[in-house]
Amino acid sequence: MGTVIELKDVTYNYPLTSRPAIKNLNLKIEEGKFYGVIGANGSGKTTLCALMRGFAPSFYQGELKGEVLVDGKSTLLYGPGELALRIGFAFQNPFNQISGVKDTVFEEIAFGLENFGTPVDEIEDRVVDVMRQTKIESLAMKNPFEISGGQQQRLALASVLALNPSIFVIDEPTSQLDPEGTESVFEIIEMLKKQKKTIVLVEHKVDLLAEFADEIMVFKGGEMIRFGDKQSILSDLSLEEQGVQLPQYAVLGGQLMQRGVALDYIPITEAQALEVIGKAVQKGGK
Numbered sequence: 001m002g003t004v005i006e007l008k009d010v011t012y013n014y015p016l017t018s019r020p021a022i023k024n025l026n027l028k029i030e031e032g033k034f035y036g037v038i039g040a041n042g043s044g045k046t047t048l049c050a051l052m053r054g055f056a057p058s059f060y061q062g063e064l065k066g067e068v069l070v071d072g073k074s075t076l077l078y079g080p081g082e083l084a085l086r087i088g089f090a091f092q093n094p095f096n097q098i099s100g101v102k103d104t105v106f107e108e109i110a111f112g113l114e115n116f117g118t119p120v121d122e123i124e125d126r127v128v129d130v131m132r133q134t135k136i137e138s139l140a141m142k143n144p145f146e147i148s149g150g151q152q153q154r155l156a157l158a159s160v161l162a163l164n165p166s167i168f169v170i171d172e173p174t175s176q177l178d179p180e181g182t183e184s185v186f187e188i189i190e191m192l193k194k195q196k197k198t199i200v201l202v203e204h205k206v207d208l209l210a211e212f213a214d215e216i217m218v219f220k221g222g223e224m225i226r227f228g229d230k231q232s233i234l235s236d237l238s239l240e241e242q243g244v245q246l247p248q249y250a251v252l253g254g255q256l257m258q259r260g261v262a263l264d265y266i267p268i269t270e271a272q273a274l275e276v277i278g279k280a281v282q283k284g285g286k
């Protein structure tokens with residue numbers, strides 16, 4: 001599997017700021033992997049997304065040191081719109097994604113395809129297809145601004161899916177959603193994972209990352225303080241002292257250990273917790 005996005009010694013400042021939003025970042029994103037991004041507010045997660053998608057610096061301006069490469073080519077060398085077909089980008093607030101110029105969900109999804117000159121009969125097929133995948137067929141004729149937050153988030157993902165990019169950069173899609181809305185968004189993300197898409201997902205719900213992600217990046221004050229496979233990062237109890245929220249099963253595992261229960265390892269998912277606590281109970285009973 002090849003590298004699809006690479007950041008080389010990237011330091012980025014928004015205009016008129018003295019403190020960089022991203023500092024000395026080196027990172028490789030491999031094709032087909034699912035990366036979870038966590039960190040406190042203001043730690044640089046959204047800026048990372050904007051750098052990968054080329055919005056920083058092209059849209060935000062500011063100063064970029066180092067290089068952001070997509071398929072080996074600097075984002076500075078891509079034409080406007082060119083990266084949109086390679087990297088699907090979903091904003092934190094789906095409101096920002098909705099064009100505001102279309103009256104129905106159907107037309108809204110078609111809008112992006114029209115902009116890229118897709119033939120009309122193909123547009124209809126694609127729109128129907130992604131509405132089915134994101135389970136919003138029944139909303140086809142609704143106004144995009146008159147559907148629920150969870151439905152808008154699915155619409156935003158559907159609009160991105162319609163362009164069929166192979167990389168998805170998704171910024172906190174569930175932060176404003178209830179558990180049901182969150183589940184419906186994660187169903188879409190699971191589908192993308194099954195389709196072997198490359199996924200970079202900023203998400204505070206670490207329990208869901210523990211289930212679905214492959215790799216985890218932890219940001220703090222503009223720096224990536226940890227990067228590795230989810231098992232090693234999300235079971236690292238020392239991260240709690242750094243203000244990083246760990247999965248509920250890891251926290252529970254840590255508390256059991258403190259109480260003298262010898263667990264084989266710190267679990268990060270429910271299945272792991274059942275396995276390792278079950279084992280410890282059996283041993284204890286003998």
Ligand SMILES: Nc1ncnc2c1ncn2[C@@H]1O[C@H](COP(=O)(O)OP(=O)(O)O)[C@@H](O)[C@H]1O
Pocket residue numbers: 014015017020021039040041042043044045046047048060
């Ligand atoms: N458009 C902007 N102009 C100036 N500073 C910004 C802008 N957007 C974000 N920042 C600053 O950059 C830093 C990182 O922000 P951000 O990437 O949005 O963090 P996160 O997504 O982790 O909350 C913060 O200090 C924030 O105040």
Ligand SMILES: [Mg+2]
Pocket residue numbers: 045046047092171
């Ligand atoms: Mg953010």
